Amino acid sequence: MTEGIKTIIYPVKDLARAKTLFNSLAGVKPVMDQPYYVGYAVNGQDIGLDPNGHAKGMTGPVAYWHVDDIRATVKTLQAAGAQTLQDPQDVGGGKLTALLKDADGNVIGLIQAA
Template structure:
């Protein structure tokens, strides 16, 4: 089951400039601010800036992450439906799992299990 699209991650090349822009856009300061990840929580939506998105993860655009209750089951179902796993399940801290798939049209879709 999915709880909806609650997280979007933007790949950035200059974290300082990106943070300045998103602070102004969101009228907020980050709730998480590290050299590897900057995150905002606005009205139940997580917005993140990833300075390793372009080079380390091959991101070419923002990726929306669907929050799911069982990441592994969703991956199995989506692969059977034609998706390719782009990033296998990864624990990003405190048991939170993320993964990305690519659909048959080349779109990247993120999955997140809180």
């Protein structure tokens, strides 16, 4: 089951420069500020900056679908023709993420809460 898209993550090359821009854009300070990820909470939407995103296959901002069972969702999407870019992995505290690509090259993000 899905809860829809609640998270958008931007791959960035210069985290400090991106953080300065997004601090201004969001109008709030980050709720998470680490060398590997900076995250904002803006009116119920999670916005993230990932300095490792390009290496994971992200070619631009990725919308993340929040799902109950990430492994089952990955299998379902693979059966429907999606290609896995990143298998489900724990990104901290039991939260899992995965990246897939559809036949048109669009990157699809998945998140399963801890």
